[in-house]
Amino acid sequence: MPNDYVYLDHAATTPLDERVLDVMLPHLSRVASGNPSSLHTPGAVAREAIEEARESVARLVGAWPDEIVFTSGGTESDNMAVLGLASVDPRKKHLVVSAIEHPAVRGTVEHLEAKGYEVTRIGVDMDGFISPGCFADALRQDTALAAVLWASNEVGTLQPIEQLAEICCEKGVPLHADAVQVAGRTSMDVSRVPISTLALSAHKLYGPQGVGALYVRRGIKLRPAFFGGGQEKGLRSGTENVAGIAGFGVAARCAFDELEERVAHEETLRNTLIRGTLEMPCIHLNGHRKRRLSNNVHLSVEGVEAESLVLFLDALGYAVGSGSACASNSANHKASPVLLAMGRPEKEALSAVRVTVGKDTTQVQIRGFLEAFSVAIAQLRELSPLYASKS
Amino acid sequence: MSNYKPQVVEHLVRPYNVGEIGSPSGIGESGEATCGDVARFTVRISKAYVEDARYKVYGCAASIAAGSALSKMVRGRSLIEAAKVSKLDIENALGGPLPVGKEHALVLVLDALHKAFEDYWNKEAGARLVEGYRGYEVSGE
Ligand SMILES: [Zn+2]
Numbered sequence: 001m002p003n004d005y006v007y008l009d010h011a012a013t014t015p016l017d018e019r020v021l022d023v024m025l026p027h028l029s030r031v032a033s034g035n036p037s038s039l040h041t042p043g044a045v046a047r048e049a050i051e052e053a054r055e056s057v058a059r060l061v062g063a064w065p066d067e068i069v070f071t072s073g074g075t076e077s078d079n080m081a082v083l084g085l086a087s088v089d090p091r092k093k094h095l096v097v098s099a100i101e102h103p104a105v106r107g108t109v110e111h112l113e114a115k116g117y118e119v120t121r122i123g124v125d126m127d128g129f130i131s132p133g134c135f136a137d138a139l140r141q142d143t144a145l146a147a148v149l150w151a152s153n154e155v156g157t158l159q160p161i162e163q164l165a166e167i168c169c170e171k172g173v174p175l176h177a178d179a180v181q182v183a184g185r186t187s188m189d190v191s192r193v194p195i196s197t198l199a200l201s202a203h204k205l206y207g208p209q210g211v212g213a214l215y216v217r218r219g220i221k222l223r224p225a226f227f228g229g230g231q232e233k234g235l236r237s238g239t240e241n242v243a244g245i246a247g248f249g250v251a252a253r254c255a256f257d258e259l260e261e262r263v264a265h266e267e268t269l270r271n272t273l274i275r276g277t278l279e280m281p282c283i284h285l286n287g288h289r290k291r292r293l294s295n296n297v298h299l300s301v302e303g304v305e306a307e308s309l310v311l312f313l314d315a316l317g318y319a320v321g322s323g324s325a326c327a328s329n330s331a332n333h334k335a336s337p338v339l340l341a342m343g344r345p346e347k348e349a350l351s352a353v354r355v356t357v358g359k360d361t362t363q364v365q366i367r368g369f370l371e372a373f374s375v376a377i378a379q380l381r382e383l384s385p386l387y388a389s390k391s
Numbered sequence: 392m393s394n395y396k397p398q399v400v401e402h403l404v405r406p407y408n409v410g411e412i413g414s415p416s417g418i419g420e421s422g423e424a425t426c427g428d429v430a431r432f433t434v435r436i437s438k439a440y441v442e443d444a445r446y447k448v449y450g451c452a453a454s455i456a457a458g459s460a461l462s463k464m465v466r467g468r469s470l471i472e473a474a475k476v477s478k479l480d481i482e483n484a485l486g487g488p489l490p491v492g493k494e495h496a497l498v499l500v501l502d503a504l505h506k507a508f509e510d511y512w513n514k515e516a517g518a519r520l521v522e523g524y525r526g527y528e529v530s531g532e
Contacts, residue, residue, distance in 0.1 A: 307451040308403060311393055315404045383409050383455060385431040385447040
């Protein structure tokens with residue numbers, strides 16, 4: 001990859017912050033910290049690193065440190081929460097989720113559905129918002145849990161989570177929120193918002209891949225994910241990923257300390273991107289113009305298929321995401337279920353790209369990107385039999 | 392780096408023979424506009440030779456590259472030779488097998504080209520019925 005390659009896919013993963021790496025390296029080196037469960041000094045060093053990280057992650061979301069359980073990432077956290085909450089009361093066999101959940105929740109819920117759970121999926125409007133009224137109506141006596149993607153990993157829509165949490169609280173239904181994209185991009189305070197569980201991931205906020213956390217509110221019962229040595233308050237047995245957790249801690253601390261400036265910086269770049277791309281012909285912004293993640297721009301480009309656009313831009317030195325990063329792994333073209341749920345025609349859903357900036361992205365890079373983008377879509381449209389027939 | 396061979400990306404960024412021929416000898420289209428890739432070939436045939444072949448594709452990089460490679464292979468060739476170009480020939484021109492799940496690209500562009508030839512033959516057959524086979528006699532007859 002050339003040195004001037006520009007990375008604009010921060011929703012997929014973020015580059016590791018150097019400050020994070022500096023803290024991780026000693027734990028990976030030969031003078032390694034020990035097993036956090038050991039009594040000796042190296043064990044204590046590891047334990048201390050984990051507890052320090054726990055405090056930082058807790059502070060980022062407004063939680064108590066003992067409410068944070070470290071996991072292997074967002075997907076595990078989502079699985080642990082949904083499966084853990086669902087199996088608390090065997091009489092409750094009903095689940096409520098949004099129609100635009102992350103695959104980690106969607107897949108887990110489908111698994112439970114196959115095992116006999118009833119699932120209500122709440123539709124979204126054309127901007128991707130859940131209606132709090134529909135949400136409230138869906139909750140029942142036998143609802144084991146509700147799950148909502150706080151900020152869409154695709155279109156960036158920010159759900160009215162406070163309102164949804166209040167509704168759940170009133171009805172006595174635990175609410176799980178996937179906050180993987182939103183953590184470090186909006187101020188969060190679970191001490192004021194009655195969310196039961198919250199999924200977090202380190203590598204979306206400049207920490208390492210393979211580490212995440214689940215916030216579990218005090219008093220919320222959860223069936224353990226793994227059984228064994230009883231680590232992480234018995235919820236997640238297994239020797240901890242000490243270096244990764246320590247890195248997550250620093251990443252969370254930096255995100256907390258730098259939140260305002262990061263958000264302001266990202267929003268400026270995001271708005272430049274939105275303005276610049278919407279000036280080009282036949283491009284639509286998906287999701288709400290303002291109530292969206294600070295770093296997310298999600299576009300449907302008429303007459304151009306997403307994969308070819310992503311690879312074209314890659315060849316020009318810019319990394320962006322295709323409509324949905326996870327779907328592009330599957331063998332054939334798959335329209336994004338999120339855009340389909342938002343009522344977009346399938347053709348638009350196949351033509352969607354996601355551009356996500358980061359704390360270190362510059363205005364110069366964005367200007368360069370806009371030029372490359374305009375070249376790429378012009379050339380691909382010249383190639384396109386669908387676009388030509390239009391103009 | 393994608394799963395594609397560099398040749399595919401090269402064709403994607405600098406495709407050959409993009410466009411449409413005005414009043415072509417044949418037009419062929421394949422694919423499904425609502426849910427996937429679409430290809431269109433226009434050809435100009437003269438004396439059973441493919442004088443020109445132009446293509447357009449809406450679709451993934453594989454389909455765009457396959458169309459480009461195919462158009463390059465058939466231009467200037469006899470109709471018979473051009474009709475014989477296979478999926479394997481296109482893959483070879485693209486540096487080897489396409490990634491798993493991308494084979495549809497080969498079918499798509501070949502289908503469009505074959506339909507363009509078919510269109511030409513149908514028109515030719517119609518014209519011969521009216522005008523007879525003047526100019527088509529094998530020499531010496
Ligand atoms: Zn394709």
